[in-house]
Structure formats: structure tokens, C-alpha cells
Amino acid sequence: MSKQVSQTSKTDLVKPELLLIDDDSIIVDTLSLVLQSDYLVYTAESRKQTKKLIQGLESIPSLALVDLGLPPLPHNPDEGFALITELISYNPDMKILVLSGQSEKENIQHALTLGAVDFVPKPCDITLLKARLEHQLMMVDAEKSQAETGAEDESLLGESTAIKTLHELIKQFADTPFPVVIEGESGSGKELVAQYLHEQSVRSSYPFLTINCAAFTAELLDAQLFGHAKGAFTGATSQRNGFFEEANLGSLFLDEIGELPLELQSKLLRVLENGEYYRLGETEARVSSARIIAATNRDLKEEVRTGRFRQDLYHRLGVLTVNVPPLREREEDCLVLLEFFKSMYAVSGKPFELSGEAKQSLLDYSFPGNVRELRNIVIRLGAKYPGKTVSLEQMQAEQETVVDSVSSDALDEMFGRVEQELLGQGFRLEEKLQDREKHYVTTALKISGGNLSKAARLLGINRTTLYSRLQRLSIPTPD
Secondary structure (H helix, E strand, O other): OOOOEOOOOOOOOEOOEEEEEOOOHHHHHHHHHHHOOOOEEEEEOOHHHHHHHHHOOOOOOOEEEEOOOOOOOOOOOHHHHHHHHHHHHHOOOOEEEEEEOOOOHHHHHHHHHHOOOEEEEOOOOHHHHHHHHHHHHHHHHHHHHHHHOOOOOOOOOOOOHHHHHHHHHHHHHOOOOOOEEEEOOOOOOHHHHHHHHHHOOOOOOOOEEEEEOOOOOHHHHHHHHHOEOOOOOOOOOOOEOOHHHHHOOOEEEEEOHHHOOHHHHHHHHHHHHHOEEOOEOOOOOEEOOOEEEEEEOOOHHHHHHOOOOOHHHHHHHOOEEEEOOOHHHOOOHHHHHHHHHHHHHOHHHOOOEEOHHHHHHHHHOOOOOHHHHHHHHHHHHHHHOOOOEEOHHHHHOOOOOOOOOOOHHHHHHHHHHHHHHHHOOOOOHHHHHHHHHHHHHHHHHHHOOOOHHHHHHHHOOOHHHHHHHHHHOOOOOOO
């Protein structure tokens, strides 16, 4: 579908682009019809088709409507969950609204944790859907305004030891000529670290260019990175500079480097070794002076082991490595970030407040979706409770919880096993309780990422007591 110009009073503006992914042709046709006056709608019916669609677009849309039940398993939400993760890897700022009939509480919470900003159950009210889309479009505009005014980004705000250490490492690596690999979980702020590395370096007056290695076909990515001559491939009607040339003496950020096709990895290795590269369709070598910064949420060592990533490129690229800490390891930084997001996304200038229990719930939460998840939680709370105090129950409704259901047969089996243990010889209650205690303590440490303060809160004890129990139970103290 070609771009169109809005027919409203804002005739100068191009309509915002919207991805609509659903395998129900009736829903796609209906929604396309009712939304086309306000949006430029692109449609797809599967993950595979969505990737092909995105790789053919000049820019990645800021809005998406996604069904959870997609082929090849339309009655299972896993394909939709995977698509949410992929879309965010293409555009971390994309506002994804889930539109699905699979609206069980656990599906809603998991979709929001992965990075979706809203969940609209099917069948949906069109007026409500339009309002939800309009609200997210306002969020997109607010974030663009923040970027244009040069306001400080949120992800690396905080006073925790982990974030202070990260800032020191950024300063230490900023002016080195070597490439840097940024590792970290999705939503933790890897692109922002790359920007900080550039801004604090002597290259800051030169361009900082970003390219997502997952968002292009191998041929298009080749052309984007290295440029092409006229007629190098179908559609190449003129010559074009690549990102290596455009970056000049600046920095080139290769996001999702783990997705770089193998056939391009050898070309990148050559640039890292001697700066040389070739435009598509040319035989004359060119030289790049750009500094390479790469990011991934994959384990590159595992990618090397499985043959998906070249070992020589891994060693050449990973001279310096920066690990971005997940939010759960950043002590009380979530409260600092909460205040930042509240001020940024307050509805009608009326920010919400947290009750004491809600604040503690936030501190105890493990944030599997990291800073992005916290931002989305604040946006939803701000929309639902402007100017009000958020209760514990309202906060917990926004957090992902995993509850194991226990069948009656399982309970019978458990009670039978306990009975056998009690009637057998050598039963010692203290030993059993100690084993159980050890299980809870090690689980709390795992959930909290080794953070003793958070683990203690999960267990309902103070930090000193937890430390004593670690010694008594012979559990290694986290570094």
C-alpha cells in the first residue's frame, strides 16, 4: 500500500503508519476500512509475512495491532508473543496493542511484560479501539518531543551501584578506538548506552547512525551498510552511500548484531581488520573510519558454538564488552524512573501516587521486561488513575505473576508422600524444614538476581537475617 496524505484539516501531514497483524480476513478488512481515514494501514497474517513486510518498508511503523493466535498455531498465543518480541527488536519504541480473543489474565499480563502497551479483547468496540490508538499516538509524539528537545533519556537514571558502575565504564570506553559490544536483556537500555558512548567521545561532533540487523533482508542490509552502485540490483536506480561512509569519523551502532547474516559477517570482519569495504556493484575498495558499537540480547558465545556467528568476528568485535544491568539488579532505581515517567506521561497534568504497599510491591517486582516494562506500567496507571492513589491490588494487576494450579490428584499424591515419610524410620522434621528453607532462600536469590535486599523483601525478613541464614544453610553469598 502506498503512502497517502490525510484528508483532515492537517493536509500537510502524512498519516501515521499502523501494522495490523491478524489471520482473520474479515477482521483485517473491517479494521482496515474503519482505520484508513486516520492511518496508513499495512497488513499481514503471520510472523513470517510480517518480517517480509517490514523488510520492504522504508521506515518501521510506530504503531501495531497484533493478534496472539497466529499461524501455524492459531489457537495458541505463543506465536503472538514471539511476534511482540520481534517487533520490539525492529523498533524498541513501537507501541504494540494486542487485539485478541485469547484474553485470559495470564495472556494479558505476559503480553504486557514482553512490551505490548495495551490489550484489547475481541470482539472490540471500534470507538474504544480508536481511542486507545489515539492515546498511544500521543505517547509517540511525547517521546519524539523529548528526543527533539534533547531531554535526558530515562533508562540510565538512578543511584544504584550497578548504574554508577555502568556510567564509569561508559566514560572509560568512550574514547578508545576499539569496537564495543553491549550486552543486556531486552528493554534494559542498550541503545542508550551506545548513544552515551558516542556523546562522551571525541567523535560526538560526527554522526551517530543506527541500523537494526534484524529489520532487513541480507541484500538490503548489505546495501544499507556498504552502499551500492547504480544498477547493482533491481531497484538501484542511482548510486548510494552506505552507513559506513555516512558515519565518517562518527559511530555506527549495529543493533541486534546476532541477527547479522553469515554472508555479511565476513564483510564486517574485513572492515574491523583494516577498514576496507566495497560498495555493491563496485570493485574499488573504500575505507571506513567509523567506530563500531554493537548490541545483542543473545549469547554470542552460544551463537558461535552453534555456527550462527563467526568465531573470528566474535573475537574481533568483542574487544570491549559492556553489560547493561537488568532493572531488578538496580536496587531502588525503579522509584527514580517511576518519577521520571510520571512527569513525562501524566494525563492532564495529574500524576498518580503510590500507596506504601504499592510502592513496596514495585520494589519487590523482578521486572522481566526491564525499564520498558516499567515505562508501560506507568503509562497504564497514569491513564487509569490520574490524580489518584494507586493501591496494592491495582499495582499487582499490572505486574506479571505466575501461579501454579494444583489438581486434587496432585494434592492426594503429596499428602500420601508426606504420610509415608512420617511412618517411615529416620524422619527428622528439622532436616526437612531446613531443606525447605534452603529451597525458598535460593529461589528468592534467583528471582532477585542475587540482590540481597530484594531477596530479603521477597522472604519477608531483613537483610541481616538473610545473611545469617545464608551462612547457616551453607549457601554462597552473592558477589
